[in-house]
Amino acid sequence: xxxxxxxxxxxxxxxxxxxxxxxxxxxxxxxxxxxxxxxxxxxxxxxxxxxxxxxxxxxxxxxxxxxxxxxxxxxxxxxxxxxxxxxxxxxxxxxxxxxxxxxxxxxxxxxxxxxxxxxxxxxxxxxxxxxxxxxxxxxxxxxxxxxxxxxxxxxxxxxxxxxxxxxxxxxxxxxxxxxxxxxxxxxxxxxxxxxxxxxxxxxxxxxxxxxxxxxxxxxxxxxxxxxxxxxxxxxxxxxxxxxxxxxxxxxxxxxxxxxxxxxxxxxxxxxxxxxxxxxxxxxxxxxxxxxxxxxxxxxxxxxxxxxxxxxxxxxxxxxxxxxxxxxxxxxxxxxxxxxxxxxxxxxxxxxxxxx
Numbered sequence: 001x002x003x004x005x006x007x008x009x010x011x012x013x014x015x016x017x018x019x020x021x022x023x024x025x026x027x028x029x030x031x032x033x034x035x036x037x038x039x040x041x042x043x044x045x046x047x048x049x050x051x052x053x054x055x056x057x058x059x060x061x062x063x064x065x066x067x068x069x070x071x072x073x074x075x076x077x078x079x080x081x082x083x084x085x086x087x088x089x090x091x092x093x094x095x096x097x098x099x100x101x102x103x104x105x106x107x108x109x110x111x112x113x114x115x116x117x118x119x120x121x122x123x124x125x126x127x128x129x130x131x132x133x134x135x136x137x138x139x140x141x142x143x144x145x146x147x148x149x150x151x152x153x154x155x156x157x158x159x160x161x162x163x164x165x166x167x168x169x170x171x172x173x174x175x176x177x178x179x180x181x182x183x184x185x186x187x188x189x190x191x192x193x194x195x196x197x198x199x200x201x202x203x204x205x206x207x208x209x210x211x212x213x214x215x216x217x218x219x220x221x222x223x224x225x226x227x228x229x230x231x232x233x234x235x236x237x238x239x240x241x242x243x244x245x246x247x248x249x250x251x252x253x254x255x256x257x258x259x260x261x262x263x264x265x266x267x268x269x270x271x272x273x274x275x276x277x278x279x280x281x282x283x284x285x286x287x288x289x290x291x292x293x294x295x296x297x298x299x300x301x302x303x304x305x306x307x308x309x310x311x312x313x314x315x316x317x318x319x320x321x322x323x324x325x326x327x328x329x330x331x332x333x334x335x336x337x338x339x340x341x342x343x344x345x346x347x348x349x350x351x352x353x354x355x
Contacts, residue, residue: 053242056167117158183284
């Protein structure tokens with residue numbers, strides 16, 4: 001019987017090499033399926049891995065965030081491909097993002113985002129944002145409208161629990177200018193706030209809205225160190241975007257007071273008015289129509305020695321010493337006049353005498 005031989009090597013070696021090749025292909029296919037599953041997994045899987053405070057922003061709210069800089073944040077444009085191209089370090093602009101926002105952002109693919117948030121490779125360029133801390137709000141502008149939950153899950157895995165995204169993706173900037181317009185802010189002064197929330201008795205005839213809500217947007221450390229207006233309820237500013245999307249029951253459980261409705265009168269309050277102004281835009285986007293911004297903030301309260309003025313600082317900075325307080329009195333008549341002008345106080349006409 002003739003002997004069978006394999007030119008260039010034994011038959012066993014050829015079989016082993018073939019099996020190895022098939023094994024490598026199988027491993028690659030499995031890894032690819034796992035990667036696709038992590039990016040586009042079921043809604044239940046994504047929801048379980050999302051940040052604690054996750055919310056959509058309107059184009060108007062996003063622009064105001066960049067303009068006012070009310071809280072520490074980083075704007076990240078997520079490009080829709082991981083293909084090789086110009087490095088985000090080179091300052092390339094996303095064509096669909098307005099220039100003033102593109103210049104304030106960093107541009108990454110999802111793969112680059114994983115490395116950047118892990119601290120391994122944060123892109124740096126002149127004028128670009130610095131690497132965020134876990135206290136920052138991350139705001140994503142995604143080319144793919146399906147991407148926000150996936151990139152938010154990446155952020156949560158890296159320890160970021162405050163994440164927002166532009167509703168509708170980068171295409172939202174193509175909407176008519178009217179659809180992107182910011183809300184017209186309505187300000188209210190200290191004395192009117194004091195009368196409105198019942199801190200000062202107004203006296204005289206007239207009635208204001210029942211249940212006017214003063215919402216303190218400062219951090220826990222600010223309230224603890226410098227005091228708070230007695231009538232104020234508390235929702236930290238970096239939680240408000242997500243809080244406005246909560247159900248009334250979830251809001252009540254989280255914050256300990258009823259969630260304002262579309263007909264509620266709400267006064268936004270912070271140290272001055274930057275955070276309060278952005279909060280008013282968020283509330284407007286959430287359907288609240290009776291929202292005011294307390295113009296002077298706690299810095300200008302000066303009606304209570306326990307509410308101390310202080311200069312601005314971030315959570316990771318040393319708290320400043322409180323400034324001296326010289327208490328002042330409320331001009332009740334001016335307050336009533338302002339509330340009437342705002343449509344929040346209706347004077348009772350004097351009764352006619354009868355003979």
